[in-house]
Amino acid sequence: xxxxxxxxLGVNRDASKTDIEKAYRGLARKYHPDMNPDDASAKQKFQExxxxxxxxxxxxxxELFDRYGSSFESMGAGGPGGPGGPTGPGGASYTWTxxxxxxFEGFDFSQFFGERYGGGESxxxxxxxxxxxRGRSRSRSRSRSVRGADIVHELKIPFTTAVVGGQAQLxxxxxxxxxxxxxVKIPAGxxxxxxxxxxxxxxxxxxxxxxxxxxLITVRVNPHPSYTRRGNNLEVRVPVTVAEAAxxxxxxxxTPNGVxxxxxxxxxxxxxxxxxxxxxxxxxxxxxxxxxxxxxxxPEKIEGETRALIxxxxxxxxxxxxxxxxx
Numbered sequence: 234x235x236x237x238x239x240x241x242l243g244v245n246r247d248a249s250k251t252d253i254e255k256a257y258r259g260l261a262r263k264y265h266p267d268m269n270p271d272d273a274s275a276k277q278k279f280q281e282x283x284x285x286x287x288x289x290x291x292x293x294x295x296e297l298f299d300r301y302g303s304s305f306e307s308m309g310a311g312g313p314g315g316p317g318g319p320t321g322p323g324g325a326s327y328t329w330t331x332x333x334x335x336x337f338e339g340f341d342f343s344q345f346f347g348e349r350y351g352g353g354e355s356x357x358x359x360x361x362x363x364x365x366x367r368g369r370s371r372s373r374s375r376s377r378s379v380r381g382a383d384i385v386h387e388l389k390i391p392f393t394t395a396v397v398g399g400q401a402q403l404x405x406x407x408x409x410x411x412x413x414x415x416x417v418k419i420p421a422g423x424x425x426x427x428x429x430x431x432x433x434x435x436x437x438x439x440x441x442x443x444x445x446x447x448x449l450i451t452v453r454v455n456p457h458p459s460y461t462r463r464g465n466n467l468e469v470r471v472p473v474t475v476a477e478a479a480x481x482x483x484x485x486x487x488t489p490n491g492v493x494x495x496x497x498x499x500x501x502x503x504x505x506x507x508x509x510x511x512x513x514x515x516x517x518x519x520x521x522x523x524x525x526x527x528x529x530x531x532p533e534k535i536e537g538e539t540r541a542l543i544x545x546x547x548x549x550x551x552x553x554x555x556x557x558x559x560x
Contacts, residue, residue, distance in 0.1 A: 236303040238285035245300070267378070268478050269444050275486065289400040324339050342457025380406070381446035382436040387415065388429075388450050392457035395423050396467070396514050405448065409435050417450065424464070425454040465514040465521025471507075472530045473497055486521055497523060503529045 239246050242256040260282045262268070269275035288294045288303075299306040336347030343528045390401050393490040405413045417429060428451055434444025469485060481499035485492050490512055497507070513521025532539060 238288050238298060238303065241285040242279050242289065244289075248289075253286065254290050257282065257290075261286075265442065272380075307418060378443035379438055379440045380443045383446040384435045384451050385449045385451060386448060389455055390419055391455055392462075393489070394419050394462065395425070395452070395454040395556045396462075397421055398423075403448075403450065415448070419452075420517075421453075422514045422518075423452055424462075425452065427452050460497045462514065465516055465519055466524055467513045467521065468524045468526065470528045471495065471497075472528050473501070473527045475529060475531065478527060478529045479503065486525065489514075497527060501527045503527060 238272075239248070242253060244256050245254050248256075261279065264275045264279035264282060266276045277337065282543060288298050294305075299390060319356075320510070326341060350398065384404065384405060388401060388403055394401065399419050401417045401419055403415045403417050405415055407413060415431070415434065417431070419429075423429075427491060431448040433445045434448045437445050458467055467489070469486075471484070473482065473484065477484065477497055478501045479499065481501070482497045483494045484497060486495040487507070493509065493512065495507060495509065498505075507525040507527065509523040511520055512523035516523075
């Protein structure tokens with residue numbers, strides 16, 4: 234046996250007609266020339282798959298193949314379907330039938346390649362052996378290819394994920410009703426309102442011969458209880474005690490790069506802004522700083538010795554803190 238058509242389709246010799254059609258659908262889509270325009274070997278493989286399906290999808294040809302192997306096609310001067318072609322029991326000759334090319338009798342291509350190929354029409358055109366004038370050339374087939382639809386989605390992510398990057402889960406409702414969970418990679422430094430495109434993960438091509446659509450995600454960043462973002466800078470209000478502001482201190486401050494020691498200079502008033510270089514947002518357009526605004530926190534109750542100390546401090550502060558205010 235020079236060619237094993239069962240091996241070409243990857244099915245057993247006792248495979249049912251349904252098994253053969255299922256195997257053919259997958260291989261035809263995989264090796265179709267329009268899906269592999271720059272791969273000559275794919276076209277050759279596609280022709281082999283089509284030839285194997287031509288034979289195994291026909292009960293008469295399959296019986297001859299099982300009996301004589303692929304050499305049955307060379308029996309007779311005219312070859313299959315011509316004068317002197319292969320004959321079966323009783324001397325009856327077998328000929329190709331059907332308008333969609335050899336081996337496609339009764340095959341519903343509308344389920345495989347879309348409605349345009351219903352009624353037995355071959356989806357591969359004259360270039361792949363379509364007959365009866367109903368085939369489509371590769372150029373016409375390609376011109377009617379329909380790309381899969383895009384899916385538009387909005388995704389809310391935590392403030393910290395937007396700054397340092399990470400992953401998020403996205404639930405997508407497919408056109409066929411399936412609910413699919415997709416993991417989305419979040420780039421560090423992404424801003425609220427920016428978009429992420431997941432190429433080829435949208436809806437499949439309705440014609441089966443074009444690329445799938447994309448998923449277009451609009452990112453929404455949830456606010457942070459302490460930090461705000463201004464460009465690539467991060468801003469935070471840092472509460473300090475009266476003693477820390479007056480005498481100076483080193484305090485712990487959580488940042489995207491871990492906890493750091495922030496130096497509060499002696500005599501810092503509320504509103505004093507301290508800058509920590511390079512501890513802001515790191516994104517594709519640069520990196521920012523961390524801006525810490527000092528906020529003096531007084532005790533909830535001021536009495537006893539505490540009150541006496543504050544009164545003593547007030548007496549020592551001769552300058553008017555509002556002397557520069559004007560309208």
